[in-house]
Amino acid sequence: MQFHPGFITFEGGDGSGKTTQIQMLHDYLETQSIFHLTTREPGGSSAAEEVRKILINGDQKKWDSISETLLFYAARRSHLTDTIWPAIKNGKLVISDRYADSTVAYQLYGYQNTNITKEQLDILYQMIAGHFKPDLTIILDIDPRVALSRVQKRGEKDRFESKGITFHERLREGFRKIASIDSNRCVLINANQSKEQIHQEVIRLIKDRFL
Ligand code: TYD
Numbered sequence: 001m002q003f004h005p006g007f008i009t010f011e012g013g014d015g016s017g018k019t020t021q022i023q024m025l026h027d028y029l030e031t032q033s034i035f036h037l038t039t040r041e042p043g044g045s046s047a048a049e050e051v052r053k054i055l056i057n058g059d060q061k062k063w064d065s066i067s068e069t070l071l072f073y074a075a076r077r078s079h080l081t082d083t084i085w086p087a088i089k090n091g092k093l094v095i096s097d098r099y100a101d102s103t104v105a106y107q108l109y110g111y112q113n114t115n116i117t118k119e120q121l122d123i124l125y126q127m128i129a130g131h132f133k134p135d136l137t138i139i140l141d142i143d144p145r146v147a148l149s150r151v152q153k154r155g156e157k158d159r160f161e162s163k164g165i166t167f168h169e170r171l172r173e174g175f176r177k178i179a180s181i182d183s184n185r186c187v188l189i190n191a192n193q194s195k196e197q198i199h200q201e202v203i204r205l206i207k208d209r210f211l
Pocket of ligand 1: 072
């Protein structure tokens with residue numbers, strides 16, 4: 001099928017169903033023989049997967065908020081140069097589970113890191129990516145209380161609850177704000193629907209913009 005190569009990102013809080021939706025989209029693109037690549041952050045290239053390990057494994061307090069933020073950008077730069085840009089150049093539709101909006105939503109809104117400003121994040125972003133941006137960002141929006149009942153079912157309740165419900169509320173507000181500021185690029189989908197309904201909305205967006 002004819003399509004335009006490009007870059008799609010999925011964003012949302014824990015339990016919003018991103019990973020399931022990316023898998024369903026991948027299956028759909030396979031059936032349509034659309035040349036694509038699914039990837040993720042933090043990670044997505046061999047060096048960035050190394051950084052993911054040092055960010056996610058072990059003592060969460062080993063990095064202060066500034067070091068942690070810089071590691072997300074270091075990993076993102078490698079993800080861009082080694083994976084995303086070459087794949088787009090090869091004509092692929094690239095789909096990433098999280099990207100730069102996660103840093104704004106988690107580090108600024110969720111964790112409220114007071115020693116980091118949005119202006120600094122914008123400068124770091126420009127340093128690693130220039131003017132490159134996703135063509136489409138799908139934000140799965142869900143009430144954290146509904147998300148909590150989902151993660152409970154897959155045994156990840158502790159990880160969710162350790163951050164606290166107010167953290168998840170701030171995170172949701174952060175993503176909603178990002179969507180309202182950049183409304184051409186970002187589309188908010190109500191994630192409190194069946195996975196099939198959400199998938200249909202995702203397919204409609206992809207068809208509108210890339211096929
Ligand atoms: P992961 O296991 O991939 O979680 P999820 O399935 O929710 O994507 O872990 C990634 C974690 O890293 C997740 O809690 C979000 C967080 N994160 C940030 O805090 N900042 C970022 O810039 C990115 C990309 C992720």
